[in-house]
Amino acid sequence: MEQLIRIRCKNNGQSLDVKTGSTLEEIAAMLSLDMEFGPINARVNNKVEGMHYRVYNPKDIEFLSLHDGSALRAYTRTAFFVLNKAAHELWPDCTVVIDIPVSNGYYVDIRGLDDNRKITPDDVHELHRRMDEIISAAIPIHRHETTTEEAIRIFTESRSFSKVRLLEGSGSLYTTYYDIDGYIDYYYGSLLTNTAQLTLYGLEPYYDGLLLRVPSRDDPSRLGQFIRQDKMFEIFKEHHQWQDILGLRTVGDLNAAIKAGYSPTLIQISEALQEKKIAQIADRIASRRDIKMVLIAGPSSSGKTTTCKRLSVQLAVNGIRPVGISLDDYFLDREQTPLDASGDYDFEHLHALNIPLLNDQMNALFRGEEIELPRYNFQKGKGEWSGKRLQLKGNEVLVVEGIHALNPELTAQIPDNQKFRIYASALTTILLDNHNYIPTTDNRLLRRIIRDYKYRGVSAQETIRRWPSVRRGENRWIFPFQENADAMFNSAMLFELAVIKQRAEPLLEQVPENCAEHAEAYRLLKFLRYIRPIPETQIPPTSLLREFVGGSSFEY
Secondary structure, three states, rough: OOEEEEEOOOOOOOOEEEEEOOEEHHHHHOOOOOOOOOOEEEEEOOOOEEOOEEEOOOEEEEEEOOOOOOHHEEEEEEHOOOOHHHHHHHHHOOOEEEEEOOOOOOEEEEEEOOOOOOOHHHHHHHHHHHHHHHHOOOOOEEEEEEEHHHHHHHHOOOOOOHHHHHHOOOOOOOOEEEEEEOEEEEOOOOOOOEEEHOOOOOEEEEOOEEEOEEEEEOOOEEEEEOOOHHHHHHHHHHHHHHHHHHOOOHHHHHHHHOOOOOOOHHHHHHHHHHHHHHHHHHHHHHOOOOOOOEHHHHHOOOHHHHHHHHHHHHHHHOOOOEEEEEEHEEEOOOHHHOEEEOHHHOOOOHHHHHHHHHHHHHHHHHHHOHHHHHEEOOOOEEEEEEEEEEOOOEEEEEEOOOOOOOOOOOOOOHHHEEEEEEEEEEEEEEEEEOOOOOHHHHHHHHHHHHHHHHHHOOHHHHHHHHHOOOOOHHHHEEEHHHHHHOEEEEEEOHHHHHHHHHHHHHHHHOOOOOOOOOHHHHHHHHHHHOOOOOOHHHHHOOOOOOOOOOOOOOOO
C-alpha cells in the first residue's frame, strides 16, 4: 500500500494527500493552479526549493510565479545554463563568464574563441539561434546529488576549475549539479525542469561581449527595460581588471588566498585602492574652482556616510573646507508630505522636501550672502529655524548627501557648473564561480542587517521584511539618476563578505522558520557558507566597513 503524506498549499488553502517522494512539479499538476507566470519554484516550509524537489514529510507549500524574486532568479539561472550549453556546443574550448548585472540584464564575457578574438554580432546571432533550438527541443533538466568529492572530480574532468575551487572550499559533504542532455553545470540555487519553460529572453551584442536579458519582475510578459549604464559598466570592468592582476576573480580564489594567509595583504591593497579613488575624486573637485556643491547619492547601505567623511578629509588635503548640509532639515511640514499608495506619508518622495527653499538658500550662499539654516522637528513634524547662520568662505564647498542628491529636479535652480555629483554603491565584483555571480543587493542587505542590529536593535527578520520597500524606493528615486554622476565610487571590497559573514550568520540563524522572511535568511546563510572568514580585527579603523561592524575612527 502506497504511503501518503498531507500537503497544505498556501496558494489556494487546499490540503492534499500525495504519494511520498512526489516532486513539487507533480504536486502542482494535481492542484491545477491558475498561475499566469508560474509555478516556477516554491517555498517549502519557508525554504525556497525547485520543482525537482521531492516531498517525504508533511509540508506547507507556496508555489511562486515570476513576480517573485526567488522565481525570477531560478528562471535567470536556467537561461544562463542554456546559454552555457549553446556556447559549449558552438565553441567547445571557450570560457563563459556570467559577469556583470547591468542595463537590466547580465553582461556575458566569452573568452577563448579562435585566435583569442572578441565575440562578434554574427557570433551572438548564432548563439541566439542555438539557444532557441535547445529551448524548442523541450529538453528535460535533470538534478543530481553526489558527494562533493565526486563533483570535484566531474568538474575537474570538464576543466571547470572555478567550480572546483569553490567546491573545494565549501566544506559540504554533498553537492547538487544539473544536466541538459549530458551537458553538466553547477548553480547556486534551483533551476527550471525543462528548457521549454524559458519562454522569453533576449540576447544582443554589448561592448566586447553580450547582454542576456530576462523578463521584468513587474510584467513578466516583456523583457526588462534596456537602460544605458555606461559609467556603471566601466566601474565594474575597471575592478575586474584589477582583480585579474591579483588573481582573485572568484570566491574560490578568495578562499585560497585566505587559507594561505594573504588576507592582511588583500585588505591593505583593497583599502589603498578605495582611498586612491576617493583622493582622485577630491583632486577632480579641487581642479574646478567653480564647484560650490558636492552631491553624494547611493542606495541603502552603500557606505555614503563614510564615503562623505573620507572625501571631506581628501578635500581638506587639497585646501578645501567641506561644509555639510543635511537634506533632512528641508522636509516639508508633515501635512504637506505626499502620500503613498497605502495613504501613508511617503517621506522618501522627492516632493517631501522643500525644494524651493533649498535652491533659494544654496544660491544665496553661492552669492556670498549669509543664511539661517532650517532644522526639522521630527517630533512635531514641522520645519523651524535653527538659529545657526552660515556664510561660505572662499575655500569652502557644500557637501550634500541623500537619496535624491543626483535627481536634477532637486537642484534645478543651481547652475550645473557649480555642482559635482558622486554616485556611491557597493558594486560586488567577485563571483562565486564563472557561472554564478553575487547580486550587489545581497551585499548591501547583509551590511544593513548587521548595522540595523548593532546600532538600532532591529532584528534580521525585520530588516529583511522592510527590504522590498527599501528597494522600491531605490528603483524610483536613485537608480534612474545614477548615470547623471560626474564620478562613481565602488564601496564594495573583495574581502568584505569574509568579514561580514561572522556578524551576519548568527543574526540570520535567529529568523524563525515559521515566518516568510526565513526563506531569504536561509538563502543568505547558504551563500555565506561558501566563504572562509576573516577576523574583523584585521580591518583598519578608517575602513568603510567599520560603518557597519563598528569600531570606526570617524564619528557618525
